[in-house]
Amino acid sequence: MLSLLLTAFALGVASGATELFDRNLAYSSPFVGAPHLSHNTRALQARHVEYAKRQLSDTESSEGFKDEHYPTFYGGDFSNSPWVYSGGINFTHSGEHGDPFDNSVLLWTRAVPKGAVLPDQSIPVCVSFKIFDNAKLSGRPIDSGDAFTSYDVDFTLKVEAQNLNPDTHYWFQFADCTNPKTVSPVGMTRTIASPNTPAHQVNGGKPLTFAVFSCSRYQDGYFNAYGVAAHNTSTDFFVHLGDYIYESLGSGAAIGRKTLGRELATIADYRQRLNQYRTDVSLVAAHVKAPWITDDHEVADQAWKAGTANSNDTTVGCSFSPSGACFTDRKLAAVRAYHEWMPIRQVDPDDKLRIWRNFQIGKLLDLTMLDTRQYDRDITDLYYNTVINSIADVNNRSLMGTNQESWFFDTLSASKKRDAIWRIVGQQIVFTQLNESGAFDVDAWDGYRANRARILDHLYSEKIDNTIILSGDSHANWVSDLAHPNDTTTYDFITGKGAIGVEFAGTAVTSTSAFGAGILPAAADKISQVLVQVNTDLQWSEGSYRGFFTLTLNTTTAMATYYAMRNVSTPNLDAFASATFVVEAGANKLARPVAGGKVNAGVLKVQL
Structure with missing residues (x-):
């Protein structure tokens, strides 16, 4: 029986x-x-x-x-x-x-x-x-x-x-x-609207809001920005532009943020870190509030197609990492854990772990998510390879890779052809040229200048309107018109005439400022004052506060509101709106006066 x-x-x-x-x-x-x-x-x-x-x-x-x-x-x-x-x-x-x-x-x-x-x-x-x-x-x-x-x-x-x-x-x-x-x-x-939904009917005719984040280092502070977005804004979707977790340890014990484990290498390491990050009450609230759309798989610092700052697939590459991990093993472990822990769909392994994709949200917009960190990216600044600045202008040097670049151009053109009003591009690093006293961040688009020029050329030649690039990574706030760098012949930085779009780049959720750890607003503003004058396209700079921004779209305008956290050393929702910017459909530039001529933090190029 x-x-x-x-x-x-x-x-x-x-x-x-x-x-x-x-x-x-x-x-x-x-x-x-x-x-x-x-x-x-x-x-x-x-x-x-x-x-x-x-x-x-x-x-x-x-x-x-x-x-x-x-x-x-x-x-x-x-x-x-x-x-x-x-x-x-x-x-x-x-x-x-x-x-x-x-x-x-x-x-x-x-x-x-x-x-x-x-x-x-x-x-x-x-x-x-x-x-x-x-x-x-x-x-x-x-x-x-x-x-x-x-x-x-x-x-x-x-x-x-x-x-x-x-x-x-x-x-x-x-x-x-x-x-x-x-x-x-x-x-x-x-759910999102179906691709053919008329623009004025998307979201029931109400404006659609995205909250945009990047760079959440656990040991640097509490993830209050996520909580403010979840509790104090009418966000419909959360967009994360890289560095959802960090592989490093650091020291956050003084504020109760000591990271567990070691520098990440194995799947157990990445699982433990994701687990710990997701215990933050503000991050939990944000994940419950609205759907998330994320971009790159988190592996390690300064990632490119064949390595990171301290783990590269060379005969000596493994020795750089305190964990002793080679890049390929480390990346597969990171991707596996990310796949388990994140509400994200599969990617294509036959195309270098492709994660770039496009969301057609009615006729209102295309949200195009790129991978400017790892997919076929030529070598970046790994701190010890000081030659990157000298090769930043090489024509065949690519941040995106040929396949992704071709797909991106086709996606932009198809978006215009299908009569979508806005083209919103989510990617990880600052697009606009930033001359910082003669120095450039060659880990950003300034290290891949020919690739950037090809994108701008495509937008101009195809007359593709209403493109807004969203960026993270820099741990500071930047808002710019999109134009060829230092092109004062066809672009007027006072009126914005000649621009072909706008970039909104956001600061970190917690990671320390690029202007200096713990820098106060007055000191940061002195740096910003110089930067907005030196960089032609740059219209606003702010480097003291941690935070995020929202982007609200309707058929006629796009509005970005930046939020500053007053304190990330304790869990709280104490924040304020530091600046608001408007882009009118068809204008391809920031509305003048920029930010209404007044901001609550940072420095405008032209202030009223």
Whole structure:
């Protein structure tokens, strides 16, 4: 009798029992078309089955086999199943979401077993999710299901909620399959408008707001900027432009921000760091508030296509890293952990781990996310290779790589052709030339000048209007008209005539100022005063405050509001709007007077 039961059990398993593993996208390969880099869910299920068989052998004589206890039988009672962990779970990082399409969105959580002793590795944790069209979670869910997670993916769970309507808000919640009373906080998410939605109908005709962030170093302070955006703005989407985590340790113990572990190298290292970052209350609030759209995979400082500042694939490259890691191993570990921990879709491994992509949000805008950190990027400033400035003008030197550059040009042209009003470009580093007393940051676009010139040439030659570039990385605020550097013949920095777009570059969430750690506003403004006069395109500079900015779009205007945190050494929401800038559709420049001629921090080129 037992053998017949086991045979039936095995047949049930073989006929699709991996579905609960497969539904958790954290088990999948981070890369489209590279299934060999995914977790083998058949092997996981086989491990699970062997455990279940052992339980059957031990319990058959006294208890018998109850079909409804096995999780592949939908609608069964999980509460006392010997094959699914039922000791209670903690949703340690709430419920999060990201990469919205017009008919789906990714939902993420982490379900950690309770207790000091983790369950046998053969026993999965079962999590259910439901997504509704109302905040009360009433009525029939739009989509729902169960999925497994386990120690193999650090107990993370990522599912795609499908069959959603475009440009619609939804509410979702996770629960423990074995005890439905154990639930995560309710999250609110949304889809984007379908590509053909008329611009004036996007977001129900209301302005659409993005909150833009970069550079969150845990040991440098509390992530208050995320909290201010979540609680004090009407943000619809969060956009992150690099350095979501840092690989370094530093010293934050004095403010209660000591980083755990070591300099990141292995998947365990990256998981631990992501885990610690995501305990910050403001970051948790931001992930719950609105969908996230992120860009580059976080690996290490000064990343390029074949290395970082201290881990390059050369005969001596590994010796640079305190962790002893070569770049390739380190990058794959970082990408795997990022894929598990972030609500982001797969990338293409056959195209150098391509992550660049485009979101068509009705006829209002295209949001184009680039990878200007790692994808086919020629060598950057690694601190010890001092020749970069001398080769910054070389024509075939590329920040983007040929494939990404060609795709970017095609995307800009296609956006114009489909009559989208705005072209918003999210990327990691400052685009505008910044002459800093004769020195240039060659880790930014100033180290790839021919590549920058080709982009500007394409915008001018194709007469592509309404392009706004969003930038991070510099740990300071910069706002500029887009024009060829130092071109005072066709570009008038007073009126903005001759510009072809605008750049909004934001400061860090916490990472120390490029003007000097802890620099006060008065001292920073002295530096900014020089910079706005020396750099033709630069219209505003501010280097003291940590923070973020929002970009609000409608059919006629784009408005950027910069927010400054008064203090990041304690968790708080104490912030103020430091400056507001307007771009009128079709003008391709900052509206004059820039920022209304007055700002609450930093220095304008022309102040009233």
